[in-house]
Amino acid sequence: MHPFWRGILDLLYPPRCEACGLLRREPICEECRAAIELVRPPVCEVCGEPFDPRARGAPTCARCRRGGQRPFSVARSAAYYEGPLAKAIRRFKYEGQLVVGKPLGAIMVEGLAGEAAEGLKPETVDVVCAVPLHASRLGERGFNQSEVLAEAVAGAIGKPLKALLERTRPTLPQVDLPAASRAGNVRGAFAARLTEVIEGQRVLLIDDLFTTGATMRECARVLRRSGAGEVRVFALARAAPQWRRPGAEMRAHAREQRVD
Numbered sequence: 645m646h647p648f649w650r651g652i653l654d655l656l657y658p659p660r661c662e663a664c665g666l667l668r669r670e671p672i673c674e675e676c677r678a679a680i681e682l683v684r685p686p687v688c689e690v691c692g693e694p695f696d697p698r699a700r701g702a703p704t705c706a707r708c709r710r711g712g713q714r715p716f717s718v719a720r721s722a723a724y725y726e727g728p729l730a731k732a733i734r735r736f737k738y739e740g741q742l743v744v745g746k747p748l749g750a751i752m753v754e755g756l757a758g759e760a761a762e763g764l765k766p767e768t769v770d771v772v773c774a775v776p777l778h779a780s781r782l783g784e785r786g787f788n789q790s791e792v793l794a795e796a797v798a799g800a801i802g803k804p805l806k807a808l809l810e811r812t813r814p815t816l817p818q819v820d821l822p823a824a825s826r827a828g829n830v831r832g833a834f835a836a837r838l839t840e841v842i843e844g845q846r847v848l849l850i851d852d853l854f855t856t857g858a859t860m861r862e863c864a865r866v867l868r869r870s871g872a873g874e875v876r877v878f879a880l881a882r883a884a885p886q887w888r889r890p891g892a893e894m895r896a897h898a899r900e901q902r903v904d
């Protein structure tokens with residue numbers, strides 16, 4: 645764009661950081677980016693649940709040791725859903741701020757290169773696939789946030805991005821549901837597409853959030869049933885574990901200080 649028009653547009657719509665709302669050139673400003681922490685080891689080697697580094701324990705979490713067969717072999721997330729990242733994701737997803745997709749994709753790529761994502765080496769991936777939105781939701785939002793992120797990942801590791809899945813019925817947002825209802829909400833909601841290319845492929849499945857993992861499990865199940873050789877999952881963010889969350893006093897303090 646010509647600098648003149650850029651100047652006019654900046655006057656009309658001054659660019660702001662989507663995380664802190666301050667007038668900034670970048671959609672996630674330097675200060676906010678510095679406050680976003682990537683997931684670091686130790687993590688459960690299966691589901692990627694972050695362990696308290698002060699505690700010593702087994703390489704897998706109690707849930708993974710108990711649980712039987714899982715449709716995905718490895719799950720990892722780039723960062724914690726908290727602070728400026730949580731705000732930027734909400735602006736991206738619920739307020740249609742596509743502009744923040746690029747820095748969020750970059751955070752994902754950084755997370756993928758990090759130590760905590762060692763189970764997701766690019767050479768173990770044949771094809772990248774995003775968790776799809778239902779056509780009605782896609783119509784409302786105008787873009788699939790997971791596909792924007794998956795594009796960044798696929799580009800970074802030099803693997804093709806393919807729409808191997810579709811959402812055949814609308815589902816309620818998982819975040820609005822109690823953990824116990826999430827598996828039921830997404831059961832049977834996905835179907836495989838391009839089944840002729842899924843056979844034997846090692847799929848890297850991408851979503852924006854990993855909460856209980858119910859959506860990823862359902863998608864992975866459909867891919868495996870359609871012949872995928874292996875499914876690994878990678879999310880931009882996951883809920884911060886209990887041991888990371890500040891205590892009640894700190895929360896009260898934050899409210900007083902209005903730093904949230």
Ligand SMILES: [Zn+2]
Binds near residue numbers: 661663668672674677
């Ligand atoms: Zn900011």
Ligand SMILES: [Zn+2]
Binds near residue numbers: 689690708709
């Ligand atoms: Zn685990």
